[in-house]
Amino acid sequence: MSARPKVQMDIGQEWVAVCKLTDIVPDTGVCALVDGRQVAVFRLHDDSVYAIDNHDPFSRANVLSRGIVGDLKGECVIASPVYKQHFSLASGQCLEEADVRIAVFPTRVEGGMVLVNIHINK
Helix, strand or coil: CCCCCEEEEECCEEEEEEEEHHHCCCCEEEEEEECCEEEEEEECCCCCEEEEECEECCCCEECHHHCEEEEECCEEEEECCCCCCEEECCCCEECCCCCCECCEECEEEECCEEEECCCCCC
16 A cells, blocks of 8 residues: 655645545544554544544553544544543543543545644644
């Protein structure tokens, strides 16, 4: 498989094309290797896209891309497939443990491609 193209979108910000938007089934996620880091990328039913660290801090496994997308009290979340903790897709905050947060990354969809920037945390 060939390397993914890197797209320079803004000065000092490196965006990486990870897949086509249509490659992700709505309300599911995929795992992408972005500059050596596993990133979980989710597409919601309204075609909004979120990217978070794929590493689950509770199970210590790279599994969050396989989690269940949902809504808790108006917050879009991913439920870990291992111990079921919920993480906000917007902030990375764990809803069950206030002192636990995972990395969240900016995303864009341009020309039907999903772009992620892991060098800037939201």
